[in-house]
Amino acid sequence: MLKTNSVCRHLLKSKLIAFPGGRQLPFKRFNSSSDGPKEVFTRINDPKDPKRQNFFQYTWGSWLVDDKIEKAKRQTKFSIEGLTKLIQSLGNETKSVEKNGNGEASITPPKKLDDGSVIMPHNSKAVSDSADSLLIKSIASIHEGKHHRIYKVSLSSGKDLVLRIPYKLESDYAISQKIKSECATIDFLDLKLGLKVPKVIAYGPNSQNLVESPFILMEFISGDLLMKKWDPLTPDVEGSNDKLLSVIEPIAAFQEKVLSFTFNKFGSLYFSSDVSALEQDNIPYDGEESAVLQNRWKIGPTISRSFAKNKNKLSTKQISQYNKVIESDKPLEVMSSVAEVELENLKNRLALAQADAGGKVEDITILNKMITTFEHLKVIAPKLINPDSKAIPNVGEIFKPRLYLPDLDPLNVIIAKERNDEFFFLDFEYSSIQPFILTSYPGFVAYQGVKIYNLEEEVPGFNELEEREKQQYRFVYYKTRNERLWELELNKRRHDLIAIASPYIKALKNPYIQALNFKNDKDYLYIEEAIIQLQPYWETFVLNELCNDDNKEFPIEYSSEYLDEHQADLEAYQMELASQPFAATGGWVPQDMFSSLKEQGLLVADSNGNYKIQFEEQKDNEKDTN
Numbered sequence: 001m002l003k004t005n006s007v008c009r010h011l012l013k014s015k016l017i018a019f020p021g022g023r024q025l026p027f028k029r030f031n032s033s034s035d036g037p038k039e040v041f042t043r044i045n046d047p048k049d050p051k052r053q054n055f056f057q058y059t060w061g062s063w064l065v066d067d068k069i070e071k072a073k074r075q076t077k078f079s080i081e082g083l084t085k086l087i088q089s090l091g092n093e094t095k096s097v098e099k100n101g102n103g104e105a106s107i108t109p110p111k112k113l114d115d116g117s118v119i120m121p122h123n124s125k126a127v128s129d130s131a132d133s134l135l136i137k138s139i140a141s142i143h144e145g146k147h148h149r150i151y152k153v154s155l156s157s158g159k160d161l162v163l164r165i166p167y168k169l170e171s172d173y174a175i176s177q178k179i180k181s182e183c184a185t186i187d188f189l190d191l192k193l194g195l196k197v198p199k200v201i202a203y204g205p206n207s208q209n210l211v212e213s214p215f216i217l218m219e220f221i222s223g224d225l226l227m228k229k230w231d232p233l234t235p236d237v238e239g240s241n242d243k244l245l246s247v248i249e250p251i252a253a254f255q256e257k258v259l260s261f262t263f264n265k266f267g268s269l270y271f272s273s274d275v276s277a278l279e280q281d282n283i284p285y286d287g288e289e290s291a292v293l294q295n296r297w298k299i300g301p302t303i304s305r306s307f308a309k310n311k312n313k314l315s316t317k318q319i320s321q322y323n324k325v326i327e328s329d330k331p332l333e334v335m336s337s338v339a340e341v342e343l344e345n346l347k348n349r350l351a352l353a354q355a356d357a358g359g360k361v362e363d364i365t366i367l368n369k370m371i372t373t374f375e376h377l378k379v380i381a382p383k384l385i386n387p388d389s390k391a392i393p394n395v396g397e398i399f400k401p402r403l404y405l406p407d408l409d410p411l412n413v414i415i416a417k418e419r420n421d422e423f424f425f426l427d428f429e430y431s432s433i434q435p436f437i438l439t440s441y442p443g444f445v446a447y448q449g450v451k452i453y454n455l456e457e458e459v460p461g462f463n464e465l466e467e468r469e470k471q472q473y474r475f476v477y478y479k480t481r482n483e484r485l486w487e488l489e490l491n492k493r494r495h496d497l498i499a500i501a502s503p504y505i506k507a508l509k510n511p512y513i514q515a516l517n518f519k520n521d522k523d524y525l526y527i528e529e530a531i532i533q534l535q536p537y538w539e540t541f542v543l544n545e546l547c548n549d550d551n552k553e554f555p556i557e558y559s560s561e562y563l564d565e566h567q568a569d570l571e572a573y574q575m576e577l578a579s580q581p582f583a584a585t586g587g588w589v590p591q592d593m594f595s596s597l598k599e600q601g602l603l604v605a606d607s608n609g610n611y612k613i614q615f616e617e618q619k620d621n622e623k624d625t626n
Contacts, residue, residue, distance in 0.1 A: 040054065040055055040059075040140065040141040041055075041138060041139070041140050041141075044080055044084065044136055044138070044139060047080075047081070052080075055139075055141060056075055056076050056077040056078075057071070057075060058070075058071045058074035058075060058076075058144060058149075058167075059144065059591060060144035060590070060591060061588050061589055061590045061591050061594065062588075062589055062591060062594040063586075063587050063588050063589070064582060064587040064589065064603075064610060064611045064612060064613075065587050065610045065611075066610070067609070067610075067611075068609070070588075073167055073168050073169055074144070074149070074167040074168075074169075075168075076148075076149040076165040076166075076167065076213070077213065078163075078165055078211050078212055078213040078215065079210065079211055079212040079213075080139065082115075082209070082210035082211045082212055083136070083139075083153070083163065083210065083211050084135075084136050085210050086115070086117060086202065086209075086210045086211060086217075087134050087135070087136055087153070087155065088133070088134055088135070089113065090119060090124075090127050090134060090201065090202065091127070091128060091132070091133050091134030093111070093119060093121060093124065105121065105122045105123070105124050105125060106122060106292075107122045107191065107292040107293075108121050108122055108292075109271070109272070109273065109296065110183075110271050110273060112273070113209075115208075115209045115210045116204060116206070116208040116209040117202050117203070117204045117209045117210065117211070118183075118202060118203050118204070118205075118273075119201065119202040120183075120187070120199070120200050120201060120202065123199035123200060123201055123219070125199075126159060126161070126199040126201060126218075126219040127155065127157065127159055127161070127201060128155070128157035128159060129157065130157065132156070132157065133156075134155055134156060134157060135155065135156040136153060136154070136155060136156075137154045137155060137156055138153075138154045139151055139152070139153050139154075139163070140152045140154075147166060147167060147169065147429060148164050148165060148166045148167060149164070149165050149167070150162055150163070150164055151163040151164075151165070152220060153217075153220075159220075160220035160222070161201060161217055161218065161219065161220050162198065162216075162217070162218050162219070162220045163215060163216075163217055164215060164216045164217075164218070165213055165214070165215055166178070166179070166214055166215075169309075170308045170309065170311070170312065171308070171311065171312050171316070172206060173316045173319075174303075174307070174308035174311070175205075175206075175214050176205040176206050176214065177205075177300075177301070177303050177308075178303050178308065178429060178430070179203055179204075179205045179214055179215075179216060180203075180205050180270050180271065180274040181268045181269055181270050181274075181300070181303045181431065182216070182303075182428050182429055182431065183200045183203045183216060183271070184269045184270045184271045184274065184297055185268075185269045185403070185428045185431045186198070186200050186218075186428055187200060187271070187296075187297075188269055188297055188403075189258070189425075189428070191293060191296075192261075192293060193257055193258065193260075193261065195254065195257060195258075195425065196416075196422055196423060196424045196425060197424065197425055197426070197428075198218045198219040198220070198221050198424065198426060199218060199219040200216065200217075200218045200219075201217045201218055201219065202215075202216075202217040203215065203216045203217065205274075221414045221416050221419075221424045221426070222414075222416065222417065222418055223414040223415045223416040223417050223418070223419075223421075223424070224414070224415050224417070225410065225411060225413065225414060225415075226247055226250065226251075226410040226411075226413035226414070226415060226423065227409075227410040227411045227413075229243070229246055229247050229410070230244075230247045230410045230444065231243065231244075232244075232444070232478060232479070232482055233474075233475065233478050234478075236481075241485065244482065244485055245485065245489070247410050248445065248482075248485055248486055248489055249489065250413065250423045251408050251409075251410070251413065251442065252486070252489040252490065252493060253493070254408070254423070254425055255405070255408060255442075255490075256493040256494060258402070258403050258405060259402055259403075259436065259494055259497065261285070261402070261403065262285070262400045262401060262402055263284050263285055263299065263328075263401040263402070263403070263433045264282070264283060264284060264285055264286065264299070264328060264401065265282060265284075265299045265325050265326060265327060265328055265401060265433070266299075266302070266325065266326040266327075266328065266331065266333075266334055266401050266432075266433050266434060266435070267282070267299040267300055267301055267302050267324075267325040267326065267432065267433055268299070268300060268301065268302045268303045268304075268431065268432045268433060269284060269297050269298075269299065269300075269403075269431070269433070270297065270298055270299070270300045271296065271297060271298070272295055272296060272297065272298050274300075275298045275300040276300075279298055279299070279300050279325065280298060282298050282299040282300065282325055283295075283298070283299075284297050284298065284299050284433075299325055299433065300325065301320065301323040301324060301325060302323060302432040302433075303429075303430055303431070303432060304338070304430060304432045304516075305406075305430050305516070306338045306341060306342065306515070306516060306518075307319055307322070307323045307341055308430075309519075310345070311341070311345055313345065313348055313349060313352065314341075314344065314345055314348060318344055318348075319341060322337045322340045322341040322344065323337065323341065324337070328400070328401050331387055331399045331401075331435040331437075331438070332381065332382045332384070332385070332387065332548065333382075334434060334435060334438060335381040335382070335384065335438065335512045336378065336381045336382055338377075338381075338512065338515050338516065339374050339377040339378040339381050339515065340378060342374050342515065342518070343371065343374045343375065343378060346367060346370050346371045346374060347371060349362060349367060350362075350364065350367045350368070350371065353367060363521070366521055366522070366524075367521075369524065369569075370521060370524040373524045373525075373527050373528045373531075374515075374524070374527075376528065376531055376556050377511055377512075377515055377527060377531065379555050379556060380511065380531060380534075380555050380556060381511075381512065382548060383547055383548050383549040383555055384508050384509060384511065384512065384547065384548065385437065385505070385508050385509060385546065385547065385548060386545055386546060386547055386548040386549075387399045387548065389545045389546055390545060391544045391545050391546055392499050392502075392505070392546065393496075393498075393499045394496045394497065394499060395499070397436075397496050397497060398435065398436050398437040398496075398497050398499055398500060399435045399436075399437055400435070400436065401433045401434070401435065402433065402434065402435075402436045403431060403432075403433055404431065404432055404433070404434040404436075404439045405428055405431050406429075406430050406431065406440075406443075407427045407428065407429060407430070407443075408425075408442040409427075409442055409443055409444050410444055411444075412425060412426045412427040413425055413426070414426065436497055436500065437499070437500050437505065437509065438509055438512060439500075440513050440516070441483065441486055442486070444482075445482045445483050445485070445486040446483065447479040447480060447482070447483045448510070448513075449476065449479065450476060451476070451480045452473060452476045452477040452480050453477075453480055453481075453484070454477075455473060455474065455477050459473050487501045504541070504546055505546075507533065507534065507537070508534065508541065508546060508547070510530040510533075511527055511530040511531045511534075513530075514526045514527040514529075514530045515527050519586070520586065522569075522573045522576075525566070525569055525570045525573050526570075528566055528570075529566070529570055531556065532558065532563065532566070534554070535554045535556075535558070538552070538553075538554045539552045581613045582613075597613070602614060
């Protein structure tokens with residue numbers, strides 16, 4: 001239970017205040033979860049169409065710093081003429097697809113075309129119901145996500161497809177592996193587990209194809225996003241839990257089916273044709289009786305974000321030495337490998353910075369602090385949780401290799417009106433086979449902050465607080481409540497796996513979870529903090545056999561000076577995040593909000609073309625100073 005005091009109140013305020021002094025921007029809050037960019041069209045047969053270039057440009061938002069560079073990374077130029085030829089070849093392939101006794105397309109292995117694209121012949125029905133020639137009627141840009149852009153391709157057959165083009169945010173190798181694995185994962189969810197996912201029509205893991213870009217072409221599912229029903233801050237009134245559960249339950253049901261299946265090793269799924277000769281022996285599971293599914297998939301290196309995000313300075317060889325398929329009896333290596341690859345990355349960055357060859361200005365002091373933190377993580381990772389602990393219920397089950405889908409979210413669920421309102425699930429980037437105990441809850445319900453289960457009992461004098469402060473505590477309460485509803489649903493469906501909801505398990509794996517969420521350099525402070533918080537309880541964890549360690553002494557020795565400096569750095573970072581608008585989004589601002597701020601004079605550009613928020617009193621102070 002939360003015992004609220006002045007320290008807790010300070011922490012709550014530092015995380016919730018968006019602007020200096022609690023100021024609110026004077027316009028309606030942008031809601032990117034339900035609103036999207038308007039469709040952008042271009043004439044297919046006119047390469048000189050003046051709208052064509054805009055068709056590829058990123059327009060969803062702007063960055064306060066390095067806006068041109070960030071938008072250039074998200075340009076999704078591809079060959080419309082090449083896509084047209086690919087669609088025509090799909091039509092020809094459709095004519096030759098063999099049918100089974102029910103008149104449906106027979107399941108066959110993926111087929112590689114001469115241009116380098118890979119097609120899925122058994123999904124031909126999603127392209128056309130007839131043998132007529134295929135033509136593209138229109139292409140519309142309909143969504144710009146965090147990692148890729150979505151185009152809707154309407155065909156002469158009356159069918160619609162989705163063309164997904166990834167942003168150039170990672171290395172070519174990482175993007176290639178990600179596409180191969182995601183397509184195989186969708187195929188597995190469809191054919192083996194019978195789940196509602198869009199059919200993959202074709203994919204190109206690199207730019208060596210007619211489309212001239214990495215891509216995934218899949219079935220278009222029409223309907224409304226489940227996100228439209230999600231109101232995470234809905235007050236506790238009659239029916240509020242039912243409203244929340246109407247979103248939580250279908251996602252939990254999908255996860256239940258995914259969790260019902262266990263694998264032979266840790267890594268990620270690929271088609272057999274997409275892994276090396278050395279990985280052909282990595283059969284994902286035993287006992288497959290269907291002849292058409294035998295040898296269809298293999299387990300290869302994981303495509304977890306930790307091995308791709310911000311790793312552009314590492315070679316494929318450097319990453320591969322840490323990113324290996326891991327045996328099922330060595331689950332703790334999953335955590336160690338994340339610490340090791342990040343250490344390699346940071347040491348490489350430090351060497352480049354010291355040689356003044358990194359291409360950008362680096363803070364060497366922070367780099368060294370990050371290296372120290374990940375060295376600590378490397379030391380403690382193999383000791384964090386005991387895979388043979390008798391104190392953890394069903395410990396064998398929660399350490400088994402299971403498919404982890406990190407983007408389970410109402411934003412990625414469509415209620416298909418034309419298909420009896422069935423729930424279709426999208427977006428399986430970064431899916432991997434992990435020990436379930438080391439996975440985190442879906443982002444829309446996950447909450448790692450201070451918990452409040454009852455406002456009036458746990459917050460002294462709650463009813464006497466100012467309304468603004470009440471809202472802050474209500475926010476924490478609602479986040480706690482939503483996570484608790486997810487845990488109750490998991491307990492109902494998979495009681496044998498509910499040990500992951502234990503506060504002790506959450507605390508022990510928190511350093512690893514924080515490492516998975518490592519986005520900005522100063523986020524290393526959260527990893528270090530998660531390690532430090534284990535120190536007072538380590539002996540108790542060891543005595544109860546929760547840790548994989550016989551030594552009661554904490555495995556990392558901290559000096560009082562180190563702890564004091566860490567605490568000061570952490571508090572400064574929290575205040576920095578609290579005082580800087582859009583710090584949580586890395587300086588990204590939704591485009592309508594960006595335009596509105598500029599019109600109101602609240603966004604001020606400097607000589608380098610970067611922007612900062614400046615309130616009226618700040619402008620007045622600068623005038624007085626001058």
